[in-house]
Amino acid sequence: QVQLVQSGAEVKKPGASVKVSCKASGYTFTSYGISWVRQAPGQGLEWMGWISAYNGNTNYAQKLQGRVTMTTDTSTSTAYMELRSLRSDDTAVYYCARVSAPILTGYIWFDPWGQGTLVTVSS
Amino acid sequence: QSVLTQPPSVSGAPGQRVTISCTGSSSNIGAGYDVHWYQQLPGTAPKLLIYGNSNRPSGVPDRFSGSKSGTSASLAITGLQAEDEADYYCQSYDSSLSAVVVFGGGTKLTVL
Numbered sequence: 491q492v493q494l495v496q497s498g499a500e501v502k503k504p505g506a507s508v509k510v511s512c513k514a515s516g517y518t519f520t521s522y523g524i525s526w527v528r529q530a531p532g533q534g535l536e537w538m539g540w541i542s543a544y545n546g547n548t549n550y551a552q553k554l555q556g557r558v559t560m561t562t563d564t565s566t567s568t569a570y571m572e573l574r575s576l577r578s579d580d581t582a583v584y585y586c587a588r589v590s591a592p593i594l595t596g597y598i599w600f601d602p603w604g605q606g607t608l609v610t611v612s613s
Numbered sequence: 614q615s616v617l618t619q620p621p622s623v624s625g626a627p628g629q630r631v632t633i634s635c636t637g638s639s640s641n642i643g644a645g646y647d648v649h650w651y652q653q654l655p656g657t658a659p660k661l662l663i664y665g666n667s668n669r670p671s672g673v674p675d676r677f678s679g680s681k682s683g684t685s686a687s688l689a690i691t692g693l694q695a696e697d698e699a700d701y702y703c704q705s706y707d708s709s710l711s712a713v714v715v716f717g718g719g720t721k722l723t724v725l
Contacts, residue, residue: 525714527659534615535651535659535702537714549713585658594713596706599649601661601670 492516494586494604501610502576509572510607512586519543519567523589525600526560526571528582536582541569544592576611583608616641617703617717624723625693633720635686635703641715643684646706650679650688653700653719662701663688690722698724 497511512524525540539550541560548560559572569586584607587600618636625631635648642648648666651659661670663679666686678689686705690697703717 527716534719535704535716537716540714587659590664596644596646596708597665598706598714599647599661599664599704600651600659601664603658603660606658 492588492602494588494602496584496586496604496607499608499610501612504577504611504613506576506611507572507574508576508609509570510584510586510609512569512571512604514567514569514588517588519562520564520592522592523594523598524560524562524569525587525589526558527585527587527600527603529585529606530579530582533582538571538584540589540594542592542594543569547594549594573609576609578611581609581611615718616707616715617705619701619703619717619720621718622721622723624725625690626725627693627695629693630689630691631693631722632690633688633701633703633722635688635705635717637684637686637705637707637715639684640709641684641705641707642681642686644708646708648679648681648686649704650677651702651704653702655699659702693724695724698722 523542526538541548561570586604590599650663652662653659666681667679701720707715
């Protein structure tokens with residue numbers, strides 16, 4: 491079955507970087523995109539950006555531009571999200587999700603989602 | 614403030630029907646972009662519930678239905694069950710923002 495399995499929880503100090511992985515299985519990785527969505531404690535969902543596993547094109551949320559990088563390794567069907575210069579308000583559960591198309595259009599949805607990775611930023 | 618507006622909470626008794634609204638604008642829902650809905654049970658990842666405004670993925674009961682009109686969309690749940698108690702989020706695309714994928718703020722459904 492289609493599945494996304496994320497790396498484990500992380501604790502980081504302010505100013506550090508974190509890299510979360512998302513390993514896909516059960517489908518042709520390069521036929522879709524991967525999006526990253528985060529959820530701060532008790533809050534709603536915030537879209538961070540996406541990457542096409544087909545051609546590597548990316549699109550990041552403006553508020554994260556310059557701090558986030560999304561990459562893929564097609565040889566292992568794994569997507570990565572790196573967030574730099576961490577602040578306390580970056581504390582959240584980070585989800586990867588398969589995007590319904592290999593290119594970013596106005597009609598994409600997310601299915602399935604990974605199990606989430608808790609990133610805690612604390613001094 | 615979310616680009617898509619949802620009521621913070623709704624409630625209903627078992628067996629009843631509830632609806633959750635998702636209001637956008639002319640740069641997202643009103644521009645013709647699709648609306649999708651997700652269910653998030655406590656402590657779990659979101660799950661796709663409705664895609665393309667009104668389509669149910671395999672395995673989603675037909676008690677769940679979606680619709681869209683103008684700058685708004687709605688999720689309806691009939692025959693409420695205790696296991697429907699969860700957070701529900703709408704999602705669409707916005708052509709005027711840099712964060713092109715937008716979510717509603719979420720609605721907590723309580724089954725009384």
